[in-house]
Amino acid sequence: MSLNGVSLNGLRAFEAAARHLNLSRAAEELCVTQAAVSHQVKALEAQLGRPLFRRHARGLLLTDEGEALAPVVAQAFERMGAALVALREGGPAEVLTVGVVGTFALGFLLERLADFRAGHPRIELRVQTHNNKVDLAAEGLDLAIRFGDGAWRSVEAEPLLAAPLAPLCDPAMAARLAVPEDLARVPLLRSYRAGDWPAWLALAGAPRVVARGPMFDASTLMVQAALRGEGVALAPPCMFTRELRAGRLVQPFAQTLDAGSYWLTRQLSREPTMAMRAFADWLRAECGAMAID
Template sequence: MDRPNLPLNALRAFEVAARQGSFTQAAIELRVSQAAVSHQIKGLEDLLGVQLFTRTPKGLLLTDEAMALFPVINDSLDRVGRVLDGFLDGRYQETLHVGVVTTFAVGWLMPQLAAFRSAHPGIDLRIWTNNNRVDISKEGLDMAIRFGAGRWSGMETVPLMEAPLTPLCSPRLAEYLQKPADLHGHVLLRSYRADEWPAWFDKAGTACPNLCDPIFDSSIAMADISENGAGVALLSPAMFAERLETGRLVAPFPVQIETGRYWLTYPAHKPPTPAMISFQEWVLDWNSKESPQAAPKAGAIAK
């Protein structure tokens, strides 16, 4: 039996709709109308003789047939896209899209990018920052560096760097902090992880005050506010080494807590590209030189 000639536009519409879980979002990404997406999907269903989606109030559900088709189409289009992206200025470069939590990007990765590009001129590295909430598939990324315990469904995870937390503040404010209990009455800037300050006070051996101060989704913002003397933030010294070295921030107490670490993650179902392997090896090598807390090369991508 001859195989049907599958239209590429319909396959692309299917891949985006399945990834986004919505014809509306697919239309936005593809820059076409929702009706055009629906038409392409309907034509593909007629051609294959199967139903690919079930509409629900919460969005599209993939049928069993669609779940079998999606990873194949997704991987194939990604591979074609990566090759086409590589033809720049008459020479081939492999494009690598990496999502990075902003704190790590600013505090560690960005100062090292020139070294990476010098070592790997054949890789067009593109960085996309986030606040530690990232969906690799939906955002079209190859890999992501994020903070946590290393448990993300469907992800391969490679440990990068420990990042213990300790209070950081301006030198002037630090003059009033002789013991942990002196933090009571000062503005304690908080992240969305509510257990951090209680854990620190517990390790410091003193009661945690009633926490009602502002909550931030950016460690950079907390560092800026602390530097200006408007509060104390629980931050990673490794990510703000430059501010500590120049005296813009100080760590008034030696007590540190560990709540997670930075990880390099990528989808378990996708075979790693040469650029992904090169980036991981470079990050691990450079990090081991820079930090005594760098992780061993465990969980490395298999070549």
């Protein structure tokens, strides 16, 4: 079957390959051989007269033409899938794929998902976690929640929740900390945001303290290490209220650092769907309620 002379099988192979940037994983998803996927993609490129991928030793990269085509094809197949589900089940349905930075997923979203599902039973929510480095188009995401200043290229960013950073540690570690200068005697657990500890220490009046300790690519892992007595993490207390209320985590100093907020983002080129608007409205209300509390 074709659409304007373009093979639908080729478009499906391209969509999977563009999402995974790997022919083997695309072939596994489509239950065909890698050679079949490669053949279909090459045939599609021939039909279009444009290269869609650049191939190199570590995998695939999308060309400018591939970058432009990938989200359009992904959305088209997603809508067709939703329409088929609706025909089978007798009502409208829509898949919504949301990328969420891990700290927000565990500290905020997870405990509220049941409420969203109850209010929106015809939206199939798919959650993918990331470490704040995310490409909505390449990863096939409708929306992404990330931490920072909101200045990301080619996306619309809506502020959700302020999340100032503060030192967090287990009670035994906290007992060793009377003033910020005492942090020089304990491991300071670090994230990929290298400037956070120096900025907090300067605000707290301890600029001579040097952050030394293990580095983590995810704040959730960093705080788990703090819970196990491995050191002091610099993280948003609002995402670890359960642990703080239970006394498993302690915030030894009141000083906080405004290093960013949580934002809801989408591609500027992407028109919001019903499901995207419903999720954004629900999330906005939930974050507003938390800020009031």
